[in-house]
Amino acid sequence: MSDPAPPAARTSAAFPTQYPEAVWRSSVPIPKVTRQTRLLNRHESRAHRPYRHRAVPGSREPFGEMSVRENLDLGGQHLSDEDREKQLAWLFELFPILKERQGQMAQTRSGGEQQMLAIGRALMMQPKILILDEPTLGLAPVILEQLSKALERLRQTTQITVLLGEQNVMFALPHADRVYVLEHARIVWEGDPGRFAVEAGAGYL
Numbered sequence: 001m002s003d004p005a006p007p008a009a010r011t012s013a014a015f016p017t018q019y020p021e022a023v024w025r026s027s028v029p030i031p032k033v034t035r036q037t038r039l040l041n042r043h044e045s046r047a048h049r050p051y052r053h054r055a056v057p058g059s060r061e062p063f064g065e066m067s068v069r070e071n072l073d074l075g076g077q078h079l080s081d082e083d084r085e086k087q088l089a090w091l092f093e094l095f096p097i098l099k100e101r102q103g104q105m106a107q108t109r110s111g112g113e114q115q116m117l118a119i120g121r122a123l124m125m126q127p128k129i130l131i132l133d134e135p136t137l138g139l140a141p142v143i144l145e146q147l148s149k150a151l152e153r154l155r156q157t158t159q160i161t162v163l164l165g166e167q168n169v170m171f172a173l174p175h176a177d178r179v180y181v182l183e184h185a186r187i188v189w190e191g192d193p194g195r196f197a198v199e200a201g202a203g204y205l
Contacts, residue, residue, distance in 0.1 A: 062107070062109075062114050062117050062118060062121070065105065065106075065107065066105070067102065067103055067104060067105055067106065068098055068102045068104055068105075068106055068109065068117055069102035069103060071106050071117055071120075071121050072088060072091065072098070072102070072120055073124075074121065074124075075120070075121035075122065075123070075124030075125050076088070076124035076125070078125070079126075084124075087123075087124055087126065088124070091123055094120070094123070094150050094153060095116045095119075095120055095146075095150060097113055097116060097146075098113075098116060098117060098120055101113060110143075111138055111143075112139045112142075112146075112147075115135055115139060115143070115147070116146070116147070116150075119132070119135065119147075119150070123160075127160065128159075128160065129161045129162075129163065130154075130160050130161070130162045131162075131163045131165075132162065132164045132165065132166075133165045134165055134166055134167060135147060135164070136166060136168045136171050137167075144171060148171065148174070148175070151164075151175050152174070152175060155175060162175070173196070173197075174193075176193050177192070177193075178190065178191070178192060178193075179192065179193055179195075179196040181196075181200055
């Protein structure tokens with residue numbers, strides 16, 4: 001596995017009028033999903049299907065009776081031994097606490113560490129798109145800071161596109177190149193983060 005490529009991307013963001021929802025980091029175009037696309041994906045051989053996107057649900061859902069390392073190895077099971085070790089080394093730089101906790105059971109870790117583990121397991125699959133569903137929910141400020149640093153490193157050193165569903169606008173804005181405001185699943189405002197603060201931010205900041 002080659003080292004993560006330097007960024008060639010811009011970042012975007014979206015927020016619903018009732019709840020700020022999503023920060024969108026775009027480095028690759030998102031294809032329009034049509035019925036034909038879904039049919040092709042459904043019949044495509046799993047053995048040859050690339051991991052183009054991974055979603056991390058708000059519930060985190062680690063395999064609790066497996067160790068932290070086993071959870072990560074599961075995410076990287078499609079990689080060769082050499083590539084998996086390289087990906088792990090990169091991931092442990094992104095989340096050093098996972099390296100320290102790799103021999104411990106996932107279910108014994110704090111909510112913040114489980115969130116990092118869930119994101120780490122997804123990143124082991126080397127996705128082009130990473131979808132995060134409210135990753136800050138219920139996390140302590142110190143964990144939010146670590147997560148923010150990790151997202152910024154992803155932004156600066158990789159070409160991974162991140163779609164971040166998030167109600168914490170103050171957390172989301174620094175990582176966004178573009179903002180969308182959603183109301184009942186409809187986009188009611190869009191623009192760059194600077195414009196958001198001036199034109200739409202009063203209701204959310």
